[in-house]
Amino acid sequence: MADVAREAGVALGTVSRVVNGQPVGKEYRKKVEDAIARLGYRYNSSGRALRTDRTNSVALIIPNTINPYFASLVHHINIELEKRGRRGLLWLTEYNQKRENEVISMALQNRVDGIIALTYNPDLVIPDSIPFVTIDRFFSVSVPCVASDNFGGGWLAANRLAELGCKKLAFMRIGSTLTNEPSKRKEGFVSACVKLGLPFEIMTLEDGAPMREFEDFLSAHQHGGRLDFDGLFFGTDSLAWRMIQVLRRMGVRVPEDVQVIGFDGIRMFGDQSLIVSTIVQPVQEIAEACVSTLLSRHLSGVPSLICLPVHYEYGGTTLDRPDEGSPDREGDPSDSAC
Amino acid sequence: MADVAREAGVALGTVSRVVNGQPVGKEYRKKVEDAIARLGYRYNSSGRALRTDRTNSVALIIPNTINPYFASLVHHINIELEKRGRRGLLWLTEYNQKRENEVISMALQNRVDGIIALTYNPDLVIPDSIPFVTIDRFFSVSVPCVASDNFGGGWLAANRLAELGCKKLAFMRIGSTLTNEPSKRKEGFVSACVKLGLPFEIMTLEDGAPMREFEDFLSAHQHGGRLDFDGLFFGTDSLAWRMIQVLRRMGVRVPEDVQVIGFDGIRMFGDQSLIVSTIVQPVQEIAEACVSTLLSRHLSGVPSLICLPVHYEYGGTTLDRPDEGSPDREGDPSDSAC
DNA sequence: TTGTATGCGTTATCAG
DNA sequence: CTGATAACGCATACAA
Numbered sequence: 268m269a270d271v272a273r274e275a276g277v278a279l280g281t282v283s284r285v286v287n288g289q290p291v292g293k294e295y296r297k298k299v300e301d302a303i304a305r306l307g308y309r310y311n312s313s314g315r316a317l318r319t320d321r322t323n324s325v326a327l328i329i330p331n332t333i334n335p336y337f338a339s340l341v342h343h344i345n346i347e348l349e350k351r352g353r354r355g356l357l358w359l360t361e362y363n364q365k366r367e368n369e370v371i372s373m374a375l376q377n378r379v380d381g382i383i384a385l386t387y388n389p390d391l392v393i394p395d396s397i398p399f400v401t402i403d404r405f406f407s408v409s410v411p412c413v414a415s416d417n418f419g420g421g422w423l424a425a426n427r428l429a430e431l432g433c434k435k436l437a438f439m440r441i442g443s444t445l446t447n448e449p450s451k452r453k454e455g456f457v458s459a460c461v462k463l464g465l466p467f468e469i470m471t472l473e474d475g476a477p478m479r480e481f482e483d484f485l486s487a488h489q490h491g492g493r494l495d496f497d498g499l500f501f502g503t504d505s506l507a508w509r510m511i512q513v514l515r516r517m518g519v520r521v522p523e524d525v526q527v528i529g530f531d532g533i534r535m536f537g538d539q540s541l542i543v544s545t546i547v548q549p550v551q552e553i554a555e556a557c558v559s560t561l562l563s564r565h566l567s568g569v570p571s572l573i574c575l576p577v578h579y580e581y582g583g584t585t586l587d588r589p590d591e592g593s594p595d596r597e598g599d600p601s602d603s604a605c
Numbered sequence: 606m607a608d609v610a611r612e613a614g615v616a617l618g619t620v621s622r623v624v625n626g627q628p629v630g631k632e633y634r635k636k637v638e639d640a641i642a643r644l645g646y647r648y649n650s651s652g653r654a655l656r657t658d659r660t661n662s663v664a665l666i667i668p669n670t671i672n673p674y675f676a677s678l679v680h681h682i683n684i685e686l687e688k689r690g691r692r693g694l695l696w697l698t699e700y701n702q703k704r705e706n707e708v709i710s711m712a713l714q715n716r717v718d719g720i721i722a723l724t725y726n727p728d729l730v731i732p733d734s735i736p737f738v739t740i741d742r743f744f745s746v747s748v749p750c751v752a753s754d755n756f757g758g759g760w761l762a763a764n765r766l767a768e769l770g771c772k773k774l775a776f777m778r779i780g781s782t783l784t785n786e787p788s789k790r791k792e793g794f795v796s797a798c799v800k801l802g803l804p805f806e807i808m809t810l811e812d813g814a815p816m817r818e819f820e821d822f823l824s825a826h827q828h829g830g831r832l833d834f835d836g837l838f839f840g841t842d843s844l845a846w847r848m849i850q851v852l853r854r855m856g857v858r859v860p861e862d863v864q865v866i867g868f869d870g871i872r873m874f875g876d877q878s879l880i881v882s883t884i885v886q887p888v889q890e891i892a893e894a895c896v897s898t899l900l901s902r903h904l905s906g907v908p909s910l911i912c913l914p915v916h917y918e919y920g921g922t923t924l925d926r927p928d929e930g931s932p933d934r935e936g937d938p939s940d941s942a943c
Numbered sequence: 944t945t946g947t948a949t950g951c952g953t954t955a956t957c958a959g
Numbered sequence: 960c961t962g963a964t965a966a967c968g969c970a971t972a973c974a975a
Contacts (some may be wrong), residue, residue, distance in 0.1 A: 278946045309714045313654035314968030316953050338676035342669055345697050357695050359683050376647045505874045536843045616962040652952030785966050
């Protein structure tokens with residue numbers, strides 16, 4: 268910047284003012300802009316950050332970018348931040364709880380303006396010095412949590428399966444140890460089944476337990492080549508996808524013998540069709556909510572749980588007519604905890 | 606840091622030395638560490654960056670994080686950078702050429718130690734001030750390019766289809782306007798077909814042209830419900846996946862009527878099975894090559910094109926026996942341009 | 944409106 | 960081995 272000032276024959280402060288778009292005499296501005304172009308000057312973010320104590324950046328802490336749902340979140344959150352003149356700093360944790368806390372430290376070192384985190388870590392140390400927003404995990408009323416309507420989604424899934432003629436359902440999911448928002452998928456499902464008077468079973472696999480146990484569960488419920496269930500609801504699309512492979516190996520046809528609904532709304536290449544019939548999470552709205560909540564933290568009255576609506580969408584593993592418009596909501600759970 | 610010094614009753618320089626792990630008297634170190642813990646001190650990255658002129662960060666410029674192949678690259682590159690004590694700064698471009706150049710400017714402002722970019726932009730302005738590595742796009746001998754063996758992959762695909770009994774092949778892809786490394790997939794495919802004496806057709810869709818044209822191409826080659834081709838090779842898994850849906854709508858069975866091979870090696874949830882039979886790109890090796898090349902740029906003799914081996918893998922859309930070990934390489938293209 | 948000078952938090956140099 | 964101090968690039972309060 269000193270070089271530019273010398274080159275333009277003006278003072279340092281004038282250059283700074285030009286760079287920051289503050290009022291500067293017309294001919295001075297011209298001289299400075301020419302000098303900047305001539306020298307190819309770019310301001311130094313570190314210097315500016317040090318001086319202003321603002322980095323215009325937000326930490327995004329997430330397990331990985333391999334899972335398509337996470338990848339989609341990363342994408343949309345980055346877009347939303349960009350819209351508001353901020354940058355996202357990505358940190359991957361692979362669910363490592365020690366690393367999750369380290370990463371928060373690093374974010375603090377980087378003087379980020381806020382943190383958005385997706386972690387189920389019960390021992391997460393949440394700094395009170397900067398705005399913090401979580402996704403899918405409620406910590407306390409002072410930490411806003413953005414999630415989709417998991418309870419409503421479970422409710423919706425059960426209702427849809429019932430509508431499609433299912434007589435006996437099952438819900439299967441991974442990860443019972445930690446209570447988080449996605450846990451409510453089960454509760455919504457159970458409530459609906461009870462209300463509908465539909466028999467059902469719940470199968471929960473502890474984190475880290477072998478997949479094999481799911482297969483055993485299904486085998487145990489297969490008699491004479493016939494599965495006891497005609498409708499399955501899975502905690503995630505990922506799990507649904509995997510178990511569909513297992514079902515096919517078992518000689519069970521999807522959706523003819525058993526209809527399957529997942530949760531998330533994973534699309535193979537972003538904008539394309541779903542991989543299973545599913546409860547779709549509004550990823551873009553979730554991203555928008557995270558960012559706007561984080562950046563308006565100075566305003567009081569931020570709700571501590573922001574719950575976004577989900578909807579059902581056909582994806583080939585149920586017996587709907589694909590072209591029939593599916594209503595956005597049905598059998599609304601009036602008692603949704605969300 | 607001044608606060609810590611005061612709290613510990615030592616000088617500023619001593620605190621700095623403790624923070625940086627330089628030799629400090631035992632009792633002094635203890636006093637400083639206690640003070641740091643007491644005050645919850647974290648060093649300020651901006652201050653350090655300003656002073657040292659090193660940010661230990663690397664820019665990663667990529668179209669988006671929705672495409673699973675890109676998402677996977679982002680993941681592995683971040684891991685590799687982490688291993689080497691660097692941070693990745695992610696910038697998404699959505700193929701916007703103006704933005705691609707802007708983003709390079711921003712990276713420069715951030716004083717990154719290097720840039721890794723995946724862009725096909727012919728007008729990309731590559732700064733000569735810092736190390737720059739591209740993925741899948743060769744610019745000049747002074748800019749190292751990391752890519753997989755696209756020519757060899759095309760060759761491999763044709764050979765595999767021939768082995769599996771195909772008599773008439775076709776290759777379909779998007780994006781002819783720009784010459785990049787993936788363009789060589791076609792060349793490898795054609796070479797192999799010619800060598801094998803196998804009839805084939807090539808169908809290229811300009812960027813932005815409607816998908817419809819692919820469907821028309823296929824329809825035009827369907828006579829009496831029967832497709833003229835019994836083997837299809839696609840430029841990417843994404844395209845293969847989409848066209849398989851089209852084929853099924855046309856009443857063509859995959860793989861019974863026509864066998865399909867894609868390119869990339871997209872896995873549904875990172876570690877799981879492929880979505881189509883495909884030529885697998887070694888994503889992790891690509892990430893490793895990008896990072897190590899970028900960070901060893903001071904050494905002379907960096908090759909300008911780093912070409913990593915691909916392999917074929919069964920993914921359900923061909924007639925291989927899934928359990929039969931597929932040799933890593935076959936019909937090696939001795940004239941591979943790579 | 945423009946110039947000058949100070950300090951942000953850190954590291955490095957140099958004197959003790 | 961430790962303490963004091965200058966300098967990194969920038970924004971801003973104050974003086975001109």
